[in-house]
Amino acid sequence: MEVQCPQCRAVYRIRQPLSAPSSIRVSCPNCQQHFLVKNQPSSVLEHQQPERILIVDDARFFRELLCDLLADRSAELISAATAKEAWQLLQQTDISLMIVDINLPEVNGLQLIRKIRQHEKLKEIKILCVSGVYRQEDDVLKALRAGADDFISKSFNPDELNLRIDKLLAL
16 A cells, blocks of 8 residues: 655555554654554545644654554644644644644744634644643643643543543544
8 A cells, every 4th residue: 555654745655454453553764753544445545534633742752652642543643843843734734633732942832822823724723732740720721822722731641631632623
């Protein structure tokens, strides 16, 4: 099966397992981006627009953790280390949900959220804001005032994270 990386746009072939689950987790050999590919016989491959989740965090470990936790979802997972990188991806790709850390270098997560909410094409993206365990009490209010749809601490329970994502994507 031929696939294209949603981040670097590299195109390559993968072997399609016959008895694999409905989605296959792929790691791009070019940029190491993790994403899901629907496992369907090539005769019935459809060009459906999958839900895309953009994970924005400067900590590679946390981006990879979220990719692992969300790997079973039927969504394409894309990640960015900075607000600038996320903004470029938002211009190139239709995103259903963005999970963004408040504490990003240079342009922080709140500034990115405000910029998205002011952009006509992007303002409908669902945004889940995250922050570290030792956050200030008013971070939740700041995130919601900036335009985030929801907020969760990085010390979240994986089931709670998935429930919040389900709720946001269902809206």
